[in-house]
Amino acid sequence: MRADIVVLEGDGIGPEVTAAAVQVLQALAARYGHQFELQRHPIGGAAIDASGEPLPAATLQACQRSDAVLLGAVGGPKWSDPKAKVRPEQGLLALRKGLGLYANLRPVQPHAATLGASPIKPHLLAGVDMIVVRELTGGIYFGDKQRSASSASDLCEYSVAEIERVVRRACQLARGRRGHVVSVDKANVLETSRLWREVATRVAREEFPDVTLEHQLVDSMAMHLIAKPRAFDVIVTENMFGDILTDEASMLAGSLGLLPSASLGEGKVGLYEPIHGSAPDIAGRGIANPCGTILSAALLLRHSLGLDAEAACLEQAVAAVLDAGVLTADLAPAGEAATTAQFTAAVLAQLDLPCHVAELRD
Ligand SMILES: NC(=O)c1ccc[n+]([C@@H]2O[C@H](COP(=O)([O-])OP(=O)(O)OC[C@H]3O[C@@H](n4cnc5c(N)ncnc54)[C@H](O)[C@@H]3O)[C@@H](O)[C@H]2O)c1
Numbered sequence: 001m002r003a004d005i006v007v008l009e010g011d012g013i014g015p016e017v018t019a020a021a022v023q024v025l026q027a028l029a030a031r032y033g034h035q036f037e038l039q040r041h042p043i044g045g046a047a048i049d050a051s052g053e054p055l056p057a058a059t060l061q062a063c064q065r066s067d068a069v070l071l072g073a074v075g076g077p078k079w080s081d082p083k084a085k086v087r088p089e090q091g092l093l094a095l096r097k098g099l100g101l102y103a104n105l106r107p108v109q110p111h112a113a114t115l116g117a118s119p120i121k122p123h124l125l126a127g128v129d130m131i132v133v134r135e136l137t138g139g140i141y142f143g144d145k146q147r148s149a150s151s152a153s154d155l156c157e158y159s160v161a162e163i164e165r166v167v168r169r170a171c172q173l174a175r176g177r178r179g180h181v182v183s184v185d186k187a188n189v190l191e192t193s194r195l196w197r198e199v200a201t202r203v204a205r206e207e208f209p210d211v212t213l214e215h216q217l218v219d220s221m222a223m224h225l226i227a228k229p230r231a232f233d234v235i236v237t238e239n240m241f242g243d244i245l246t247d248e249a250s251m252l253a254g255s256l257g258l259l260p261s262a263s264l265g266e267g268k269v270g271l272y273e274p275i276h277g278s279a280p281d282i283a284g285r286g287i288a289n290p291c292g293t294i295l296s297a298a299l300l301l302r303h304s305l306g307l308d309a310e311a312a313c314l315e316q317a318v319a320a321v322l323d324a325g326v327l328t329a330d331l332a333p334a335g336e337a338a339t340t341a342q343f344t345a346a347v348l349a350q351l352d353l354p355c356h357v358a359e360l361r362d
């Protein structure tokens with residue numbers, strides 16, 4: 001198949017981890033006879049430096065015209081002055097909003113080879129398989145912001161329609177899994193959460209009688225997530241709670257560098273990015289873990305291009321490399337770490353081997 005993929009490298013380790021995923025996508029295309037047209041565009045701090053804008057109009061237009069977008073990360077100390085008028089993160093938020101990507105899927109499936117890197121006891125982690133559906137274009141991130149000399153405010157707002165569509169997405173996902181959704185809110189305090197709970201309850205009851213829905217307050221959810229992670233199948237929550245809970249959930253897997261994400265809306269274009277940031281503390285050293293971005297490329301193949309078998313092959317290849325003990329510095333014992341390039345080379349070598357997925361012929 002032919003596909004136009006926009007690559008937004010961004011800042012910090014963004015160019016390093018996207019380079020890894022691009023090599024993997026090119027290798028898969030060559031191996032299975034696809035034609036992927038990869039086009040790079042600036043976003044974030046790099047775009048501010050080049051043009052003064054964190055999301056240049058040409059970048060947004062290229063994304064809108066593409067089949068899928070692969071992003072590294074944005075931000076960094078260079079652009080983090082609290083008095084700065086434009087910030088890299090605004091570019092990412094504008095991109096998500098501009099593409100209408102209201103559902104951010106963040107799967108958490110700890111891999112046997114990396115369990116040792118998790119601070120959680122291994123017997124609690126075996127069999128953990130959850131997916132967090134984070135609302136991505138509403139809530140406090142996008143509400144009106146005010147600032148005066150003596151105070152500041154960020155409005156948190158959700159409409160019924162915004163809650164309905166993301167809860168629907170979560171329930172649909174649950175149907176293809178274990179049929180269980182936990183909706184996370186702060187309904188004991190926040191009016192937006194009381195609306196969230198009401199709408200989630202109605203959508204699940206009226207449209208998904210085969211799916212069980214439970215509610216959990218976000219503070220105790222932060223505890224349950226590490227105390228009984230096997231209990232969760234699909235978790236649906238609002239924008240900021242989802243942001244925080246998924247960085248926490250990454251420690252079930254062993255590192256923030258491992259988790260991928262897919263951001264989807266009603267349109268054809270999806271955005272695929274690791275859940276981590278630009279990691280300024282390790283940027284430029286060639287040691288970042290590219291797994292989150294490579295696995296995001298697998299989600300791109302599956303969700304935007306419909307290449308389920310290729311996606312599964314790529315996921316198998318990453319798992320095999322981790323199984324073989326090729327681990328980057330965030331996961332490896334001291335002195336035994338693979339660089340980003342070595343990890344990527346190992347995935348490429350693995351992709352050269354036969355892939356045990358029914359639909360693909362080797
Ligand atoms: N989607 C995004 O573009 C995104 C996401 C989160 C944070 N950010 C931005 O990134 C900047 C830094 O934020 P932060 O330091 O709070 O979070 P971060 O995710 O960049 O880093 C947190 C810690 O995790 C480590 N880490 C992250 N990704 C890793 C990887 N792939 N391999 C190995 N280690 C990894 C980092 O070295 C750091 O110690 C900020 O400007 C923030 O706004 C961007």
Ligand SMILES: CC(C)[C@H](C(=O)O)[C@@H](O)C(=O)O
Nearest residue numbers: 074075089092093243275277
């Ligand atoms: C960089 C920032 C705007 C972003 C978010 O909060 O959504 C990041 O933390 C993420 O998880 O993708």
Ligand SMILES: [Mg+2]
Nearest residue numbers: 243244247275
């Ligand atoms: Mg985050």
